[in-house]
Amino acid sequence: MRELVVLSGKGGTGKTSIVGSLAALAEKKVMADCDVDAADLHLLLNPAVRHKEEFWSGKSAVIDSEKCTQCGLCQKLCRFDAIDNFKVDAISCEGCGFCSHICPAEAITMEENMAGYLFISDTKYGPLVHARLGIAQENSGKLVAKVRQQSKKLAGEAGADYIICDGPPGIGCPVVSSLSGANMALLVVEPTLSGIHDMERVIGVCRHFNVPAAVCVNKFDINEENTREIEKYCQSQSVEVAARIPFDNVVTEAMVKGIPVVEYSGGAVSQEIKKLWEKVSRLLNSK
Amino acid sequence: MIITIASGKGGTGKTLISTSLALSLKDDYGVTLADCDVEEPNAGIFLKPQISGSESVDIMVPVVAEEKCTFCGKCAKVCAFNAIAVLGSHVLTFPQLCHGCGACSYLCPEKAITEEARHIGVVEWGDARGIKFIQGILTVGEAMAPPVISRVKEHESEQDIIIRDAPPGTSCPVVETVRGSDFCLLLTEPTPFGLNDLKLAVETVRELDIPFGVVINRTGAGDAGVENYCQEEKIHVLMTIPLDTEIARLYSRGVVLVEGMPEWKSRFIQLYNDIKEKVDA
Ligand code: SF4
Ligand code: SF4
Numbered sequence: 001m002r003e004l005v006v007l008s009g010k011g012g013t014g015k016t017s018i019v020g021s022l023a024a025l026a027e028k029k030v031m032a033d034c035d036v037d038a039a040d041l042h043l044l045l046n047p048a049v050r051h052k053e054e055f056w057s058g059k060s061a062v063i064d065s066e067k068c069t070q071c072g073l074c075q076k077l078c079r080f081d082a083i084d085n086f087k088v089d090a091i092s093c094e095g096c097g098f099c100s101h102i103c104p105a106e107a108i109t110m111e112e113n114m115a116g117y118l119f120i121s122d123t124k125y126g127p128l129v130h131a132r133l134g135i136a137q138e139n140s141g142k143l144v145a146k147v148r149q150q151s152k153k154l155a156g157e158a159g160a161d162y163i164i165c166d167g168p169p170g171i172g173c174p175v176v177s178s179l180s181g182a183n184m185a186l187l188v189v190e191p192t193l194s195g196i197h198d199m200e201r202v203i204g205v206c207r208h209f210n211v212p213a214a215v216c217v218n219k220f221d222i223n224e225e226n227t228r229e230i231e232k233y234c235q236s237q238s239v240e241v242a243a244r245i246p247f248d249n250v251v252t253e254a255m256v257k258g259i260p261v262v263e264y265s266g267g268a269v270s271q272e273i274k275k276l277w278e279k280v281s282r283l284l285n286s287k
Numbered sequence: 288m289i290i291t292i293a294s295g296k297g298g299t300g301k302t303l304i305s306t307s308l309a310l311s312l313k314d315d316y317g318v319t320l321a322d323c324d325v326e327e328p329n330a331g332i333f334l335k336p337q338i339s340g341s342e343s344v345d346i347m348v349p350v351v352a353e354e355k356c357t358f359c360g361k362c363a364k365v366c367a368f369n370a371i372a373v374l375g376s377h378v379l380t381f382p383q384l385c386h387g388c389g390a391c392s393y394l395c396p397e398k399a400i401t402e403e404a405r406h407i408g409v410v411e412w413g414d415a416r417g418i419k420f421i422q423g424i425l426t427v428g429e430a431m432a433p434p435v436i437s438r439v440k441e442h443e444s445e446q447d448i449i450i451r452d453a454p455p456g457t458s459c460p461v462v463e464t465v466r467g468s469d470f471c472l473l474l475t476e477p478t479p480f481g482l483n484d485l486k487l488a489v490e491t492v493r494e495l496d497i498p499f500g501v502v503i504n505r506t507g508a509g510d511a512g513v514e515n516y517c518q519e520e521k522i523h524v525l526m527t528i529p530l531d532t533e534i535a536r537l538y539s540r541g542v543v544l545v546e547g548m549p550e551w552k553s554r555f556i557q558l559y560n561d562i563k564e565k566v567d568a
Contacts, residue, residue: 010327011455012298016480037456038295038487040480059367079389091462091495096388097367110367133458135490140458141430169297169455170326173430193541194302194329201327201427208428222532223539249508255478256510 001155002284003148003163005034005182005211008189009198011169014218015188017251018273019166020044020260023125025277029162031123032151033130034178036116036143041166044260047121047128055118055131057142059095059110061088067107074099074108091136116143120150127154141177144168148178162284171205179206184284185213186242191226199230203237214240214283216276219247240283243276245269289449290562291465293492294474295484297327297455300504300528301474303538305452306333307545311555313417317447320415323464324454325408325423325435332541336415344423344435345404346387351378355399362391362400383430408435412442419444432460440467448559457491465492469566471499472525477509482516489522498565502558505530523565526558 006022008015019041023031033041061082063074068086075083078099082092088099090113100108116133129151131143148165155163165182168174179185185206189199199215206213215234220227227244234241246268254264262270292305301324309320322330349362349371360373370385371378382405392400408425423439425432432454443449453464465471471492475485485501492499500523503513507530517524528534537547545552 008297010297010329012296012476037458038484040296040483043479043483077389077393079387091466094386094388095367096386096390097365098388098390098393101365101390101394135457135487135494136459136462138459140456170432170460171427172326172425172432172460174458175326176428176430190298190539192539193332194327195539197329197332198327204427222535226539252478252508255480258479 001160001163003165003182004184004186004280004284005165005167005178006186006188007167007175007202008169008187009195009202013188013190013195014251016040016044016166017255017261018188018216019164021262021273022164022277024260024262025274026162026164026281028160029126029164030151030155030158030160031126031128032147032163032165033128034144034147034165034174035168036131036133036140036147036174037168039130039132042128042130043258044255045123045125045128046258047123047130049119049121051120053118054114055116055143055146056112057115058113058138059097060090060093060113061097061099061108062111063088064107064109067105069105071104074103077102113137118146118150120154127158129154140168141173144174144177171201175205176209179209179211182211185211186280187213187215188218189215189230190219191217191223191230193226196226196230196233200233203239214242214280216243216245217241218245220244221246242279242283243272245272288563288566289451289468291451291453291468291471292474293453293461293465293471293488294455295457295488296480299474299476299481301452302329302333303544304472304474304502305450306330306543307551308555308559309418309450310416310543310545311552312448312559317444319419319421319444319447319449320452321439321443321449322422322452323436323439324452325425325432325439326454328422328424330452331420331422333543334415334418334420336413336420338411338413340413341409341411343406344408344410344438345406346385346434347389347402348382348385348387348405349380349391349400350403351380352399352401353378355397357397359396362395365390365394407431410435410438410442419447433463436460436463457487461491462495465495465497468497470562471497473499473501475501475503475513476505477503477511477513479510479512481509482512485513485516489520500525500562500565502526502528504528525561526554
């Protein structure tokens with residue numbers, strides 16, 4: 001079983017549209033939406049939820065005002081400035097529990113947070129594991145880890161060959177969590193100066209975690225000079241550029257219809273995504 | 288006045304808005320632009336600032352003096368993040384997992400734990416054509432963005448109009464950025480993904496109780512979902528920007544919209560006046 005994580009640096013580069021198409025093209029696979037902050041993949045795959053569970057993670061401090069003697073020690077020691085006027089601001093609270101250990105009146109307890117939901121769904125293309133992080137919740141990295149764990153389990157049970165993950169944006173905690181131990185990362189990059197800058201950082205993260213990477217340039221024709229820059233850079237880093245997808249409104253049209261673009265149109269975009277999957281699956285099996 | 292530019296997902300044009308707004312206002316006001324997207328900071332690519340200062344962002348992690356340690360296990364018990372463990376007659380620390388809360392060193396009965404700084408990023412500041420520019424950069428391979436963001440915010444000049452470029456999403460880095468803002472501009476696209484992500488962003492700013500309005504980018508393609516939603520929810524759409532190859536080309540070259548197309552400047556000043564009116568009301 002081989003696991004592919006699709007990343008994009010900033011997000012909004014067409015990553016999810018491409019993952020939706022790979023879902024339609026790959027055989028024997030499980031899909032995982034690791035963009036738990038702003039999950040969109042379900043909008044293309046039209047899932048029927050077969051299992052839903054609560055995701056409890058992290059804790060917040062709660063002060064019992066009856067017991068509190070207002071000594072102020074917790075306020076002084078909390079490094080996250082989460083306690084003000086003997087009340088805990090749950091959004092600032094890091095959940096470290098320091099205050100609960102030092103309160104002389106034992107007025108502080110730690111309560112678990114319901115941080116979101118995890119879903120297992122059936123789609124036309126196979127099983128999908130997805131999640132929804134509660135608003136303003138922490139621990140997106142842990143929820144990502146849970147999504148991956150579930151999809152591995154499902155893939156094992158179903159004898160699937162591939163797990164295809166729609167990854168989160170950025171390079172921080174959820175990305176770290178979605179990359180560790182994956183077989184390969186595919187970076188979807190737009191040929192803009194900021195896109196190039198983001199790509200360099202994501203390649204750095206992949207290298208840091210020892211995950212081989214390939215690049216797909218999306219909308220390559222909006223700036224061909226930048227596309228060449230990307231290719232040059234990738235060559236210098238021994239990262240393969242697996243596809244160059246042209247700009248075409250069919251991608252948005254397919255999204256509006258709620259279907260993967262390879263099923264909506266047979267045009268240049270779809271042809272290039274098919275080539276992309278051929279290459280990526282070959283790389284995945286060789287790495 | 289602090290205005291945060293945010294969106295549920297990336298790539299909607301936050302940096303396009305933040306840099307254009309900043310450059311449009313700088314002749315009449317003092318302006319600070321704070322790039323809080325410390326995982327992928329991009330505003331500097333457009334503004335090309337002269338960096339005049341920087342500082343390291345560190346978190347304090349434990350160091351155990353094993354000669355003082357009795358291996359009682361207290362530190363491991365109080366750590367909520369499994370960042371310190373006692374194995375036989377050794378104490379192992381996992382600095383990558385440590386949140387720097389300070390519980391272990393304070394609570395160690397033998398006073399065997401001190402703290403040392405671990406570098407996780409930098410904050411830089413300088414001048415960009417009369418704008419005060421600040422950016423945070425999370426070190427590649429590090430996971431914790433919020434401490435870097437909170438340090439960026441410490442450098443803002445309070446008397447200025449402060450424009451914060453937020454990271455994408457709805458979780459802790461976004462919350463850290465949005466907190467303390469007077470107004471939030473939510474950026475989106477007129478597509479089903481854009482609508483889904485906008486709804487999440489709206490829930491987040493409502494939860495944080497911050498007044499907000501919407502800017503729709505790349506209108507003309509897609510569908511009417513976002514507009515209908517804003518109408519139903521009585522959310523103000525403060526600006527729309529059409530899908531336009533010239534705008535996309537300027538963006539791809541790292542040119543700020545109001546510099547490449549100066550006719551947009553008056554619209555950004557109007558955007559600010561609309562925001563100000565809402566905040567003052
Ligand atoms: S649990 Fe930690 S972050 Fe939360 S209030 Fe207590 S000391 Fe502060
Ligand atoms: S400082 Fe806090 S998070 Fe870090 S090891 Fe000590 S108890 Fe754990």
